[in-house]
Amino acid sequence: MKVPSLVKYSKLSKSISGIINVLFWVVLGLAAASILAAIGIGAFPKAIDLITADNSFSISPDNIIRFEITASSISDTDISNLYSLLFISITLLLIMILFVLQQLKNILKNVVDAKPFAKENAKSIMYTGYIVIAGSVIVPVMKAFMVNKIVHAFDISNVNVVYTINTEILILGILLLLLSAIFNYGAYLQQEYDTTI
Amino acid sequence: MAIIIRLDRVLADRKMQLNELADSVGISIVNLSNLKTGKVKAIRFSTLNEICKVLKCTPGDILEYEYMENESSQEED
Numbered sequence: 001m002k003v004p005s006l007v008k009y010s011k012l013s014k015s016i017s018g019i020i021n022v023l024f025w026v027v028l029g030l031a032a033a034s035i036l037a038a039i040g041i042g043a044f045p046k047a048i049d050l051i052t053a054d055n056s057f058s059i060s061p062d063n064i065i066r067f068e069i070t071a072s073s074i075s076d077t078d079i080s081n082l083y084s085l086l087f088i089s090i091t092l093l094l095i096m097i098l099f100v101l102q103q104l105k106n107i108l109k110n111v112v113d114a115k116p117f118a119k120e121n122a123k124s125i126m127y128t129g130y131i132v133i134a135g136s137v138i139v140p141v142m143k144a145f146m147v148n149k150i151v152h153a154f155d156i157s158n159v160n161v162v163y164t165i166n167t168e169i170l171i172l173g174i175l176l177l178l179l180s181a182i183f184n185y186g187a188y189l190q191q192e193y194d195t196t197i
Numbered sequence: 198m199a200i201i202i203r204l205d206r207v208l209a210d211r212k213m214q215l216n217e218l219a220d221s222v223g224i225s226i227v228n229l230s231n232l233k234t235g236k237v238k239a240i241r242f243s244t245l246n247e248i249c250k251v252l253k254c255t256p257g258d259i260l261e262y263e264y265m266e267n268e269s270s271q272e273e274d
Contacts, residue, residue, distance in 0.1 A: 195238040197228040 006114045017108040024101045031094035038087035041080050067156075082146075082153055089142045096135055103128045117190035122183035129176030136169035201261045204233045207252050221251040 060066040103124040110118045144163040151159050208218065215233065219226040224244060231237050245256055252259075 192238065195236075197224060197232055197237050197240055197244050 006111070006116065010112055010114060013108045013111040017105065017112060020101055020104050020108065024098065024105060027094055027098050027101060031091055031098060034087045034091040034094060038084050038091060041084045041087065079153065082150060085149060086146060089146055092142065093139065096131055096138070099131050100128050103131075115190075117183065117186035119184070119187045122180050122187050125176055125183055126180035129173050129180055131173075132169060132176055133173035136166040136173055139169075140164060140166055199263050199265045201263055202233060202235050202259065203261050204229075204248075204259055207254055207258050211252055213252070218248070218251060222247040 106124045107121050110116060110121050115121075140163055144161050148161045150156075151161060208215065215229055216226050219229045222229070222244070224247075228237070232240065245259070248259065249256060
Protein backbone atom coordinates (compact mmCIF):
# COMPACT_ATOMS: atom_id res chain seq x y z
CA MET A 1 0.00 0.00 0.00
CA LYS A 2 1.30 3.42 -0.91
CA VAL A 3 2.04 5.55 2.13
CA PRO A 4 0.08 8.80 1.85
CA SER A 5 2.34 11.82 2.08
CA LEU A 6 1.52 15.01 3.92
CA VAL A 7 4.15 17.07 2.09
CA LYS A 8 1.69 18.34 -0.53
CA TYR A 9 -0.82 19.34 2.16
CA SER A 10 1.92 20.74 4.36
CA LYS A 11 2.68 23.38 1.71
CA LEU A 12 -1.00 24.22 1.34
CA SER A 13 -1.35 24.38 5.13
CA LYS A 14 1.62 26.76 5.30
CA SER A 15 -0.06 29.12 2.83
CA ILE A 16 -3.42 28.94 4.63
CA SER A 17 -1.65 29.35 7.96
CA GLY A 18 -0.03 32.55 6.67
CA ILE A 19 -3.40 33.92 5.53
CA ILE A 20 -5.03 33.03 8.85
CA ASN A 21 -2.16 34.64 10.75
CA VAL A 22 -2.72 37.90 8.85
CA LEU A 23 -6.48 37.59 9.32
CA PHE A 24 -5.96 37.00 13.06
CA TRP A 25 -4.08 40.28 13.46
CA VAL A 26 -6.59 42.15 11.29
CA VAL A 27 -9.48 40.85 13.41
CA LEU A 28 -7.54 41.66 16.59
CA GLY A 29 -7.02 45.21 15.31
CA LEU A 30 -10.69 45.52 14.41
CA ALA A 31 -11.72 44.22 17.86
CA ALA A 32 -9.46 46.77 19.53
CA ALA A 33 -10.84 49.54 17.30
CA SER A 34 -14.36 48.39 18.08
CA ILE A 35 -13.75 48.51 21.84
CA LEU A 36 -12.25 51.98 21.50
CA ALA A 37 -15.21 53.08 19.39
CA ALA A 38 -17.68 51.73 21.97
CA ILE A 39 -15.85 53.51 24.79
CA GLY A 40 -15.32 56.64 22.69
CA ILE A 41 -18.98 56.99 21.81
CA GLY A 42 -19.95 56.46 25.44
CA ALA A 43 -17.51 59.12 26.59
CA PHE A 44 -17.97 61.60 23.74
CA PRO A 45 -21.52 61.33 22.38
CA LYS A 46 -20.84 64.22 20.03
CA ALA A 47 -18.33 62.05 18.16
CA ILE A 48 -21.31 60.28 16.61
CA ASP A 49 -21.65 63.22 14.22
CA LEU A 50 -18.42 62.13 12.59
CA ILE A 51 -19.83 58.67 11.89
CA THR A 52 -23.24 59.83 10.71
CA ALA A 53 -22.20 62.87 8.75
CA ASP A 54 -25.51 63.14 6.95
CA ASN A 55 -27.46 62.22 10.12
CA SER A 56 -29.21 59.33 8.40
CA PHE A 57 -29.29 55.81 9.72
CA SER A 58 -29.64 52.51 7.88
CA ILE A 59 -29.81 48.95 9.13
CA SER A 60 -29.92 45.59 7.41
CA PRO A 61 -30.11 42.87 10.05
CA ASP A 62 -30.73 40.01 7.61
CA ASN A 63 -28.60 41.37 4.73
CA ILE A 64 -31.67 41.25 2.49
CA ILE A 65 -33.85 44.16 3.48
CA ARG A 66 -32.26 47.51 4.28
CA PHE A 67 -34.10 50.08 6.35
CA GLU A 68 -33.24 53.67 5.65
CA ILE A 69 -34.09 56.05 8.44
CA THR A 70 -34.01 59.61 7.25
CA ALA A 71 -32.32 62.47 9.01
CA SER A 72 -35.61 64.19 9.83
CA SER A 73 -36.94 61.22 11.82
CA ILE A 74 -33.81 60.87 13.98
CA SER A 75 -33.07 64.49 14.56
CA ASP A 76 -34.44 64.35 18.09
CA THR A 77 -33.20 60.82 18.90
CA ASP A 78 -29.94 60.13 20.71
CA ILE A 79 -28.34 57.35 18.70
CA SER A 80 -25.02 57.29 20.55
CA ASN A 81 -26.31 54.48 22.80
CA LEU A 82 -27.24 52.46 19.74
CA TYR A 83 -23.79 52.88 18.24
CA SER A 84 -22.20 52.03 21.56
CA LEU A 85 -24.27 48.82 21.71
CA LEU A 86 -23.48 48.04 18.09
CA PHE A 87 -19.75 48.31 18.71
CA ILE A 88 -20.00 46.15 21.84
CA SER A 89 -21.85 43.48 19.79
CA ILE A 90 -19.23 43.70 17.05
CA THR A 91 -16.46 43.33 19.65
CA LEU A 92 -18.12 40.21 21.10
CA LEU A 93 -18.48 38.73 17.62
CA LEU A 94 -14.86 39.55 16.76
CA ILE A 95 -13.65 37.96 20.01
CA MET A 96 -15.48 34.76 19.04
CA ILE A 97 -13.92 34.89 15.56
CA LEU A 98 -10.49 35.48 17.16
CA PHE A 99 -10.93 32.40 19.32
CA VAL A 100 -11.83 30.25 16.29
CA LEU A 101 -8.89 31.68 14.30
CA GLN A 102 -6.54 30.87 17.19
CA GLN A 103 -7.75 27.25 17.18
CA LEU A 104 -7.32 27.11 13.39
CA LYS A 105 -3.78 28.46 13.78
CA ASN A 106 -2.99 25.70 16.28
CA ILE A 107 -4.42 22.99 14.01
CA LEU A 108 -2.55 24.22 10.95
CA LYS A 109 0.70 24.47 12.90
CA ASN A 110 0.39 20.78 13.78
CA VAL A 111 -0.48 19.91 10.17
CA VAL A 112 2.59 21.82 8.93
CA ASP A 113 4.66 19.86 11.47
CA ALA A 114 3.18 16.65 9.92
CA LYS A 115 1.30 15.80 13.13
CA PRO A 116 -2.35 16.04 12.03
CA PHE A 117 -3.55 13.41 14.51
CA ALA A 118 -2.36 15.12 17.65
CA LYS A 119 -4.47 15.26 20.81
CA GLU A 120 -4.22 19.08 20.69
CA ASN A 121 -5.89 19.08 17.26
CA ALA A 122 -8.82 17.08 18.59
CA LYS A 123 -9.10 19.57 21.47
CA SER A 124 -8.87 22.59 19.13
CA ILE A 125 -11.63 21.17 16.91
CA MET A 126 -13.75 20.53 20.01
CA TYR A 127 -13.29 24.12 21.26
CA THR A 128 -14.14 25.41 17.77
CA GLY A 129 -17.27 23.23 17.81
CA TYR A 130 -18.36 24.64 21.17
CA ILE A 131 -17.78 28.25 20.11
CA VAL A 132 -19.65 27.66 16.82
CA ILE A 133 -22.60 26.14 18.74
CA ALA A 134 -22.51 29.08 21.18
CA GLY A 135 -22.30 31.45 18.19
CA SER A 136 -25.38 29.90 16.58
CA VAL A 137 -27.35 31.07 19.64
CA ILE A 138 -25.45 34.21 20.72
CA VAL A 139 -25.20 35.92 17.30
CA PRO A 140 -28.98 35.81 16.59
CA VAL A 141 -29.59 37.00 20.18
CA MET A 142 -27.24 39.94 19.64
CA LYS A 143 -28.85 40.78 16.30
CA ALA A 144 -32.38 40.56 17.69
CA PHE A 145 -31.38 42.64 20.71
CA MET A 146 -29.77 45.27 18.49
CA VAL A 147 -32.70 45.45 16.10
CA ASN A 148 -35.13 45.54 19.01
CA LYS A 149 -33.26 48.50 20.48
CA ILE A 150 -33.29 50.28 17.13
CA VAL A 151 -36.99 49.63 16.60
CA HIS A 152 -37.75 51.04 20.06
CA ALA A 153 -35.38 53.98 19.74
CA PHE A 154 -36.96 55.17 16.50
CA ASP A 155 -40.46 54.10 17.49
CA ILE A 156 -40.90 52.16 14.26
CA SER A 157 -44.40 50.75 14.10
CA ASN A 158 -45.59 47.46 12.59
CA VAL A 159 -42.20 45.80 13.07
CA ASN A 160 -41.75 42.67 15.15
CA VAL A 161 -38.33 41.32 16.00
CA VAL A 162 -38.26 37.55 15.61
CA TYR A 163 -35.55 35.51 17.22
CA THR A 164 -34.52 32.12 15.81
CA ILE A 165 -31.28 30.26 16.37
CA ASN A 166 -29.05 29.75 13.36
CA THR A 167 -29.70 26.07 12.54
CA GLU A 168 -27.03 25.76 9.82
CA ILE A 169 -24.34 27.02 12.17
CA LEU A 170 -25.67 24.81 14.98
CA ILE A 171 -25.43 21.72 12.73
CA LEU A 172 -21.93 22.79 11.69
CA GLY A 173 -20.95 23.03 15.36
CA ILE A 174 -22.34 19.55 16.11
CA LEU A 175 -20.45 18.18 13.08
CA LEU A 176 -17.27 19.79 14.41
CA LEU A 177 -17.78 18.03 17.75
CA LEU A 178 -18.19 14.75 15.86
CA LEU A 179 -15.03 15.49 13.88
CA SER A 180 -13.23 16.20 17.15
CA ALA A 181 -14.23 12.73 18.44
CA ILE A 182 -12.90 11.21 15.20
CA PHE A 183 -9.62 13.12 15.58
CA ASN A 184 -9.39 11.99 19.20
CA TYR A 185 -9.60 8.37 18.05
CA GLY A 186 -7.12 9.18 15.28
CA ALA A 187 -4.72 10.60 17.89
CA TYR A 188 -5.05 7.38 19.89
CA LEU A 189 -4.29 5.27 16.79
CA GLN A 190 -1.36 7.56 15.94
CA GLN A 191 0.05 7.08 19.43
CA GLU A 192 -0.31 3.30 19.10
CA TYR A 193 1.46 3.46 15.73
CA ASP A 194 4.24 5.68 17.09
CA THR A 195 4.94 3.30 19.96
CA THR A 196 5.20 0.33 17.61
CA ILE A 197 8.62 -0.25 16.07
CA MET B 198 4.27 -6.00 31.69
CA ALA B 199 5.40 -9.60 32.04
CA ILE B 200 7.28 -9.56 28.74
CA ILE B 201 10.93 -8.67 29.31
CA ILE B 202 13.24 -7.51 26.55
CA ARG B 203 16.63 -9.22 26.69
CA LEU B 204 18.15 -7.28 23.84
CA ASP B 205 21.05 -5.92 25.92
CA ARG B 206 22.02 -9.48 26.92
CA VAL B 207 22.03 -10.73 23.32
CA LEU B 208 23.94 -7.63 22.20
CA ALA B 209 26.55 -8.25 24.91
CA ASP B 210 26.88 -11.91 23.81
CA ARG B 211 27.45 -10.82 20.23
CA LYS B 212 29.72 -7.96 21.36
CA MET B 213 27.66 -5.58 19.29
CA GLN B 214 26.82 -1.94 19.93
CA LEU B 215 23.25 -0.65 19.75
CA ASN B 216 24.08 1.74 16.92
CA GLU B 217 25.59 -1.08 14.85
CA LEU B 218 22.37 -3.05 15.26
CA ALA B 219 20.31 0.02 14.41
CA ASP B 220 22.32 0.51 11.18
CA SER B 221 22.01 -3.15 10.19
CA VAL B 222 18.31 -3.43 10.99
CA GLY B 223 17.46 -0.07 9.46
CA ILE B 224 15.60 1.53 12.36
CA SER B 225 16.57 4.57 14.37
CA ILE B 226 18.74 4.19 17.45
CA VAL B 227 16.08 6.05 19.45
CA ASN B 228 13.47 3.41 18.60
CA LEU B 229 15.90 0.61 19.33
CA SER B 230 16.84 2.21 22.62
CA ASN B 231 13.14 2.48 23.47
CA LEU B 232 12.76 -1.22 22.67
CA LYS B 233 15.73 -2.07 24.90
CA THR B 234 14.30 -0.12 27.81
CA GLY B 235 10.80 -1.55 27.28
CA LYS B 236 9.21 1.78 26.35
CA VAL B 237 7.48 0.54 23.19
CA LYS B 238 4.01 -0.98 23.15
CA ALA B 239 4.47 -3.34 20.22
CA ILE B 240 7.03 -4.70 17.79
CA ARG B 241 6.33 -5.52 14.17
CA PHE B 242 7.13 -9.02 12.89
CA SER B 243 9.25 -7.42 10.18
CA THR B 244 11.38 -5.59 12.79
CA LEU B 245 11.71 -8.71 14.93
CA ASN B 246 12.64 -10.67 11.82
CA GLU B 247 15.42 -8.19 10.95
CA ILE B 248 16.77 -8.12 14.52
CA CYS B 249 16.86 -11.94 14.67
CA LYS B 250 18.53 -12.06 11.25
CA VAL B 251 21.27 -9.62 12.27
CA LEU B 252 21.83 -11.11 15.75
CA LYS B 253 21.45 -14.70 14.46
CA CYS B 254 19.04 -15.59 17.25
CA THR B 255 15.40 -16.53 17.80
CA PRO B 256 12.64 -14.25 19.15
CA GLY B 257 12.81 -16.28 22.37
CA ASP B 258 16.36 -15.06 22.94
CA ILE B 259 15.19 -11.43 22.84
CA LEU B 260 11.79 -11.72 24.48
CA GLU B 261 11.16 -13.47 27.74
CA TYR B 262 7.93 -14.08 29.62
CA GLU B 263 7.89 -13.92 33.38
CA TYR B 264 4.73 -14.88 35.22
CA MET B 265 3.27 -12.13 37.36
CA GLU B 266 0.58 -12.72 39.97
CA ASN B 267 -1.32 -9.41 39.90
CA GLU B 268 -1.37 -8.50 36.25
CA SER B 269 -4.47 -7.64 34.27
CA SER B 270 -4.81 -9.19 30.82
CA GLN B 271 -5.26 -5.76 29.18
CA GLU B 272 -3.13 -2.95 30.50
CA GLU B 273 -4.65 0.51 30.39
CA ASP B 274 -2.65 3.61 29.51
